[in-house]
Amino acid sequence: MEKISFNQLENLEERESTHNVYGKEKFSAEDAKKHVETIINDFGDHFGSLGYREEEPVLISSGVDSTVRFVGSPISVLKPYFIEGKIPNPGIFMHQDCIRTKNINKLLDDDFNPAWGSYFPNMGAITGPERIHEGCMEAFDFFEKKLSVSKKNILIRVSSTDQDLLGICRKRFEENNLEIDKKSLSYYRHKLGIDGVWGRNCNIALRNFDGNGFSDVGNLIIIENESSQLCLEISIGPSTSLKQMHGLDHVQDCTPVVGLELIDKKYRRKLEDAIVTSTVLFREGLRPFGQNARNRILKKYIKAISYFRIKCDLTTDELPIVISNFEKREFGEVDELVSPVMVEFIKFFEKDLLNKGSDV
């Protein structure tokens, strides 16, 4: 039988665009948390069964990594292990909730449509420099064996300047699965906030659910300095993976805010982002007080909620319900909800916003 080419496969799948190539369906807001937890557990099962030790997550606002305002990746927590050369064999894995605040400075720009939410769960692992090949294979196994993603739906984006990574990928994948040098070199490079230490990465992309194109869901990063390789970092996004496999409209559908579906699309994702990020940080005990960068950023998100509430004609009676429903669903039955306190802050800043104009 004639072997079907990769391009032919893509064309075939384009014609079947309503079909999900992973055989999965979109999940409801009610089921989102369960799906996120499942993939995180899958990751833990996979690397745990390989002997990796689990590291406990930290608060996003803990300041554990002085080079960033919020923990934006598990590597912030895992840095001490490779800096001190104390990575246990075969490695360490963890789940870490993260916040990256790039969105906030453009959130009020109507032309800005964020592809990612500021808050996201993340999964990461590191293994020693002597296990870079094995570590990469273990990461590929996670997708192919644990998540049952067919090889044809995986694309590795890699630079030819990274012959070590390219060589590893070629041992595992066909040329069809490799996208070489299609991005600028900076795409294949990582900064870690440590002098003299950098990362060289290839990215793992999964095919879009309708068969058209790919989107990144994780990366494999060789962390090194001038004299030696320090470790391999494996970083995989649960929400980006779920978005690809389930054909979600947006990664934020993994942490959905129910009740905003009918508001202007231009604002919906940004209001969601502000609500989710503020709630997560409030639950960690951070408050929009003072001059510390973390507190000031939270203040911007809170003010953004006020701004979008007014723009979207969401009433002051509706907003608390939307926020508390999100909090209850995302964090379960907890002793104390932060949403009532958040709403008091929002009302206060809203009054200021109306009186003084936006300084977000």
Added chain:
Amino acid sequence: MSEIKNIIKPRKITKGAHIRIIAPARSMGILSQDLKKSTIERVEKFGFKLSFGKHIDEKDDFNSSSINSRIEDLHDAFSDGNVDAILTVIGGYNSNQLLDYIDYDLIKKNPKIICGFSDITAIANAITVKTGMVIYLGPHFSSWGMEQGFEYSIENFTNCCMKEASYSLLPSNSWSDDPWYIDQKNREFVTNNGYQVLNPGHALGRIVGGHVRCLNALQGTGYWPVLDDSILILEEDAEINPALFDRQLQSLIHQSDFKGVRGILIGRFQKETTMTIDLLKKIVETKKELRDIPIIANVDIGHTTPQATMPIGGSMEIEADSNKAKIIIIEH
């Protein structure tokens, strides 16, 4: 300068809670046996179970006890998993001696309500600075011995320490400045004229402060609370007078982060201080740094009775204009 820590709110207590009594300032030994007995009865009748720090009755030349004794009782209270909350016996002068010896990590890992006032200001602000935990400036254990005029205190203690919801802090109907612990039967109550707005405005902030001289004794130390976005709570006792209060207030204004103060609440002064609202207005008017800060005076905090409970490290919104003043305790 310290940075504002993430807030840690201790679990609220309910009737039936186990309260540990400790004496980080003056000793329980200074209370009369009658007052001690009746106070225990009243607290237990309210519904709390009581236990006492090991060293609570020790009494030295300063009517207090050694640093080691007071620290041991404080640490025991936080580390004992059976203890739900802590009340201090009474104020005094020396609780700031403890600040370098407190195991703040222990407290952070075992957050629980601790309530007292006056000299306890030092401990309250220090613990909040070091851990982010909310500390409650409100009735001491000994305050609970008051037979008349304590209802407002209990109501506000309940709102602050036993319920989750935000609430409006209303002025008491009447107040007293008599030595109630000497004569419980013949009390003198004065009708409360309500809050006095010294400066109008609207502010939201983190609650900082307490007894002014105890607070000011923290200046220049690692226990000084960051004033950025704060609502400053100021109260004094009978030892102050208008000129001395002015000096203390000026000293606060000289703090480099005073510009971060968003609002000020001033507690009712005791009669002996000779402070009047007119004098207080004059003091405030002389200070240009206060012109844009809403200030509400004659609040039921401090050394007259009854008294509200203030969650240091919590948050508050105040709204003041010439007709009305509103104080909302948002987070406590």
